[in-house]
Amino acid sequence: MIELRFHRDLYAGTAIDSALGRFAGVARFVRRExxxxxxxxxxxxxxxxxxxxxxxxxxxxxxxxxxxxxxDR
Amino acid sequence: xxxxxKVGYACNEHCTFxxxxxxxxxQGTSADVERKIDRAKALGHTMVVLSGGEPxxxxxxxxxxxxVAAAGMDFGLVTNGLVLAYAEVLERLLALRLRYVYMSLHxxxxxxxxRMVRAxxxxxxxxxxxxxxGRGLQLTVNCVxxxxxxxxxxxxxxxxxxRTDAVLKFSAVEPKGGALRLHDLVVPRISESxxxxxxxxxxxxxxxxxxxxxxxxxxxxxxxxxGFEHSYDDLRTHAYWTMVETDEANFxxxxxxxxxxxxxxxxxxxxxxxxxxLFRAYHQRYGAxxxxxxxxxxxxxxxxxxxEAVDDAPSQGCPLRDDGVTPWEPAxxxxxxxxxxxxxxxxTTRDFHDDTLTRAKHExxxxxxxxxxxxxxxxxxxxxxxxxxxxxCSPCPERAHCTGMFEPEFSDVxxxxxxxxxxxxAALAGDVLEIGCGxxxxxxxxxxxxxxxxxxxxxxxxxPEAIAATQAALPAATLHCGEAELVLTALxxxxxxxxxxxxxxxxLGDAVAVIDALARVVRPGGELWLVDxxxxxxxxxxxxxxxxxxxxxxxxHHRNDDAGRAHARIxxxxxxxxERHDVGPTTSNQWLLRYQRCPx
Amino acid sequence: xxxSLFGMPPxxxxxxxxxxxxxxxxxxxxxxxxAIYAAAYAFIGRCYVLLERPAPExxxxxxxxxxxxxxxxxxxxLIGEFANELLSATWRREITRSNRALIEAVTMQAFAGALGSxxxxxxxxxxxxxxxxxxxxxxxxSWEEKYRKKPRTPEEPTE
Numbered sequence: 001m002i003e004l005r006f007h008r009d010l011y012a013g014t015a016i017d018s019a020l021g022r023f024a025g026v027a028r029f030v031r032r033e034x035x036x037x038x039x040x041x042x043x044x045x046x047x048x049x050x051x052x053x054x055x056x057x058x059x060x061x062x063x064x065x066x067x068x069x070x071x072d073r
Numbered sequence: 074x075x076x077x078x079k080v081g082y083a084c085n086e087h088c089t090f091x092x093x094x095x096x097x098x099x100q101g102t103s104a105d106v107e108r109k110i111d112r113a114k115a116l117g118h119t120m121v122v123l124s125g126g127e128p129x130x131x132x133x134x135x136x137x138x139x140x141v142a143a144a145g146m147d148f149g150l151v152t153n154g155l156v157l158a159y160a161e162v163l164e165r166l167l168a169l170r171l172r173y174v175y176m177s178l179h180x181x182x183x184x185x186x187x188r189m190v191r192a193x194x195x196x197x198x199x200x201x202x203x204x205x206x207g208r209g210l211q212l213t214v215n216c217v218x219x220x221x222x223x224x225x226x227x228x229x230x231x232x233x234x235x236r237t238d239a240v241l242k243f244s245a246v247e248p249k250g251g252a253l254r255l256h257d258l259v260v261p262r263i264s265e266s267x268x269x270x271x272x273x274x275x276x277x278x279x280x281x282x283x284x285x286x287x288x289x290x291x292x293x294x295x296x297x298x299x300g301f302e303h304s305y306d307d308l309r310t311h312a313y314w315t316m317v318e319t320d321e322a323n324f325x326x327x328x329x330x331x332x333x334x335x336x337x338x339x340x341x342x343x344x345x346x347x348x349x350x351l352f353r354a355y356h357q358r359y360g361a362x363x364x365x366x367x368x369x370x371x372x373x374x375x376x377x378x379x380x381e382a383v384d385d386a387p388s389q390g391c392p393l394r395d396d397g398v399t400p401w402e403p404a405x406x407x408x409x410x411x412x413x414x415x416x417x418x419x420x421t422t423r424d425f426h427d428d429t430l431t432r433a434k435h436e437x438x439x440x441x442x443x444x445x446x447x448x449x450x451x452x453x454x455x456x457x458x459x460x461x462x463x464x465x466c467s468p469c470p471e472r473a474h475c476t477g478m479f480e481p482e483f484s485d486v487x488x489x490x491x492x493x494x495x496x497x498x499a500a501l502a503g504d505v506l507e508i509g510c511g512x513x514x515x516x517x518x519x520x521x522x523x524x525x526x527x528x529x530x531x532x533x534x535x536x537p538e539a540i541a542a543t544q545a546a547l548p549a550a551t552l553h554c555g556e557a558e559l560v561l562t563a564l565x566x567x568x569x570x571x572x573x574x575x576x577x578x579x580x581l582g583d584a585v586a587v588i589d590a591l592a593r594v595v596r597p598g599g600e601l602w603l604v605d606x607x608x609x610x611x612x613x614x615x616x617x618x619x620x621x622x623x624x625x626x627x628x629x630h631h632r633n634d635d636a637g638r639a640h641a642r643i644x645x646x647x648x649x650x651x652e653r654h655d656v657g658p659t660t661s662n663q664w665l666l667r668y669q670r671c672p673x
Numbered sequence: 674x675x676x677s678l679f680g681m682p683p684x685x686x687x688x689x690x691x692x693x694x695x696x697x698x699x700x701x702x703x704x705x706x707x708a709i710y711a712a713a714y715a716f717i718g719r720c721y722v723l724l725e726r727p728a729p730e731x732x733x734x735x736x737x738x739x740x741x742x743x744x745x746x747x748x749x750x751l752i753g754e755f756a757n758e759l760l761s762a763t764w765r766r767e768i769t770r771s772n773r774a775l776i777e778a779v780t781m782q783a784f785a786g787a788l789g790s791x792x793x794x795x796x797x798x799x800x801x802x803x804x805x806x807x808x809x810x811x812x813x814x815s816w817e818e819k820y821r822k823k824p825r826t827p828e829e830p831t832e
Contacts, residue, residue, distance in 0.1 A: 007726035010706075014257045036726070055721025055737060062722055066710045067089055067251070068258035069188030069221050087816040097817070130813040132805040155812045162806045188707075192816060193766060 002054040006038040015064035076113035077316035082126035086190035094251035101319040114144040122149035129156035138169035149173030154201035181228025226273035245292030248354035264363040267297035295348040296365040326402035335361035342366035347423040378407040378418035398475040404430035438658030439609035448624030453487040486661040503570035507532040509577025516546040561590035592647040601668040609662040636664035695748035708762040
């Protein structure tokens with residue numbers, strides 16, 4: 001399992017949700033909130049796949065956040 | 074009249090909502106744009122507007138503007154305006170007949186604007202706006218309303234207010250391209266964005282010099298912008314005839330196919346004609362619950378195609394097919410061939426939506442040439458000549474998407490259809506109730522029965538003069554002046570054998586209430602006759618059209634039901650349908666429904 | 674395990690060579706969030722990029738090259754390149770905000786030439802031809818030319 005922490009100051013919550021939706025078919029995700037962080041656990045079949053999925057998920061969430069002009073306000 | 078040419082989709086900004094975001098790599102060649110400029114001239118346009126992407130970043134900009142000017146046309150730009158911050162560039166373009174600028178600016182708060190376009194361009198855009206002021210341009214500043222700027226629209230009013238040449242327009246974001254990809258981040262609910270726009274427009278009305286004349290909106294359902302219904306703005310209000318995408322070979326008419334009027338929500342709305350409705354992608358996701366259709370109020374039931382040009386018909390072949398059918402709007406253009414000449418007409422009406430025009434023209438054949446010199450023809454049999462699709466179109470492979478060639482058909486469909494109904498009504502006996510008798514239009518139908526003692530005739534009409542005229546013509550008639558739904562409450566239950574509404578149904582304020590009242594006053598087994606007119610179009614000269622526009626004849630229709638729509642309202646209310654005649658290409662615009670009162 | 678990279682300031686740059694990751698901690702009073710986004714966005718085609726918030730005035734940018742197995746040299750080169758991109762993004766932002774007056778003065782000089790305002794003769798001789806216009810501020814550059822190195826978008830996992 002890989003845990004990703006996305007800080008609210010840096011990521012749009014809706015971007016993370018969209019990213020989770022986009023990757024829903026390739027791994028299992030557990031999303032929760034911890035203080036100022038959105039936390040996403042990535043569970044996949046192998047460590048290699050977890051690294052790939054977690055990395056692409058983070059990129060996608062970042063890309064959507066940037067394209068949307070920043071985090072939720 | 075403008076032609077819109079998209080020269081390519083590259084841009085010096087990268088808007089979050091850009092609807093051509095996936096196409097940014099596509100650029101048209103210079104030769105292709107030149108060919109399209111020449112084609113625009115050949116089609117009769119008076120202005121070429123370049124769009125993209127961003128047309129001003131193309132090095133050929135001056136060359137293209139020069140080619141447009143050399144062809145004797147004006148030049149326009151749909152642009153983010155940044156390049157026009159160079160005063161020298163603007164001077165050169167003005168010398169090349171730049172007359173129209175449609176410029177993007179999405180917020181009066183620089184940070185927000187820059188975030189939306191993903192570039193630091195706000196200050197440059199303002200400099201461009203200042204350059205554009207006082208140059209005699211038709212200048213529109215377009216703001217796309219997204220979640221990012223929703224709460225800051227007044228700031229843009231403040232920025233534009235002192236730049237008095239500019240008209241400020243708020244546009245709904247289309248869920249397409251970037252806005253579809255980032256849907257939840259970018260696209261607000263339409264009721265929320267419309268409320269914000271309504272607030273900004275109201276604010277603008279108060280603080281902007283010029284007020285309403287400088288405020289527009291586009292892409293918002295008109296029912297969500299009360300008080301600003303007439304401030305809608307789109308390609309047609311900007312006088313665009315045609316447009317061509319970068320990868321298209323020929324021009325196409327501008328249209329609203331990416332939007333829809335959800336049925337049944339919008340079916341009866343009086344604002345439907347000019348209203349953009351909802352973007353299809355938005356409706357697919359959210360439905361139509363946010364709409365507030367305006368079902369009350371009067372409307373017309375006819376529109377004009379206005380004469381634009383007359384040319385000699387070629388001795389062989391079809392001028393439309395030979396030159397390419399795509400630039401001509403299937404509904405709004407009308408070509409009529411007669412005696413070796415071809416006349417071209419165009420309908421600019423916004424009283425009706427394209428779908429209604431298409432149906433009237435291509436499905437129902439309700440096109441007539443106005444041979445009268447009256448503001449509104451009142452003797453259809455004499456005043457109107459039916460136009461029908463030419464036989465030459467029958468084998469044509471382009472038939473389905475061509476505007477078509479039409480020819481006069483000298484058969485009197487009005488007199489024929491009217492006579493058929495009158496003959497049958499004259500045979501009625503017993504107690505007859507007419508809803509909306511008008512100015513003695515049917516007195517000759519009833520007189521023989523009245524005089525022969527086989528008929529007792531009662532009529533209702535809201536117009537006292539109509540009542541007086543009918544009374545004078547039929548002294549034995551019983552007449553009531555007032556709105557039908559009110560008068561009927563005072564008439565005896567089961568007092569009539571037949572109820573008749575001739576050309577009255579679409580004039581009734583509350584047609585369903587009248588139907589229910591008639592179900593009480595007509596005896597079980599008795600009949601209800603409904604005869605009315607559907608929407609039709611008239612081919613007219615400009616003089617005829619202007620005469621009609623100046624006419625003081627008031628709109629009188631509360632709806633434009635055809636037989637199907639009327640029946641849908643009546644079904645399940647105590648009547649059994651026994652006869653139905655729809656409007657079609659071989660008929661006049663008159664439909665008929667006949668019902669029998671169900672046994673109680 | 675976090676370790677410093679040779680030649681890089683340990684207070685700002687740290688790496689986990691075994692995991693193939695390198696990170697730069699950025700002071701947001703020096704580099705705006707928009708500039709950090711712009712720089713990070715330019716790397717998501719070839720790296721996995723994660724932004725962290727170690728302190729209120731700090732953003733830690735973690736980069737992991739997509740093909741795993743990058744060594745210390747590769748990570749050092751990568752973070753150096755990112756630092757340059759960040760500086761460039763910050764400069765682009767600041768230059769248009771702080772130095773606008775200077776840019777305008779320089780631009781006007783470029784337009785008017787070194788001889789001051791044009792004379793009537795100059796104006797008369799001016800050709801409104803169809804040559805491309807001068808673009809000293811780079812306004813007419815496409816967004817991709819100006820802001821992005823590689824026009825790539827986030828991709829689905831391909832493993």
